[in-house]
Amino acid sequence: MTAIRYRRQLRFGLSLAPDAAAPLVRIAQDADRYGLDYLGIRDHPYQRGTADTPTLMATVLAATTRIRVLPAVACLPLRPPAVLAKAIATMDRSSGGRVALGLGAGTSWDGIETYGGVRLAPGGARRALEEAVQVIRLHWSDQHGLRFQGEHYRTAASQAGPAPAGQIPIWLGVTGPESLRVAARVADGWIAPSSRVPPKRLAEGQRRIDEAAASAGRNPFDIRRVYVLEGSIDGRGSRGFLHGPPRQWIYELTELAVGHGVDAFLFGGHPDQLPAFALEVVPAVREQVARERAVTAVKHRS
Structure with missing residues (x-):
């Protein structure tokens, strides 16, 4: 993989655990005020003490002005895709187009079953995820007489809607080869x-996506690469990947962007470390990546 292939503008955001006891709206407003691009809200409805993610998204969108909000990622086995499509489109319209959609096939199946979800084998969960994307996009279209007959989802609505304010990106939180x-x-x-895709696995994942996209007739550049940073920022010295002072984070994120093609980062550490991430790490990474891309572009032309 060469850095010249990935030159999409970098985006930064926060991955927020919806702990109902935390000041969630204030944290979201801080992320918005610091100029971050995305607020990803995790979705674990079966966990005790968590706020409902779609409800929290709507609240946060009403309390912020510019940040884009998404479930990262929505627990599909407990979120029927047609209903999820309506909820996301409604939030997108009411916020002026500040919504994205992250989807996951489901992993914590014991918890999902306790909330009435149906446990699926890996292959079934994967097929359900692909069908869900089709159903959601169908409901966001302007078609009439919607019909979809899949293995896991079926719909026969008379018409779609409401249509979102613009094109809502759908990102999938997946790790397996298929x-x-x-x-x-x-x-x-x-x-x-x-935690599941460390740098040594990231290159392989990127390669699989590139090859599969090309085989499907798609431009791999059109697929955004989002990396959730599960670590901590502090001054206690380096303690491994994504655990150390801001200068370490700046180096590691620059390498992820330039060397591995990551173009969006969601900070998944403690919210108390958000100022260090947003005000120290982010601007320095933007500057360093721009500098290294410029050098790479000159070498590529020569």
């Missing part, structure tokens, strides 16, 4: 958590 191929075929982006 699921990555699904993302390459049908999604607008790939969300990879650093």
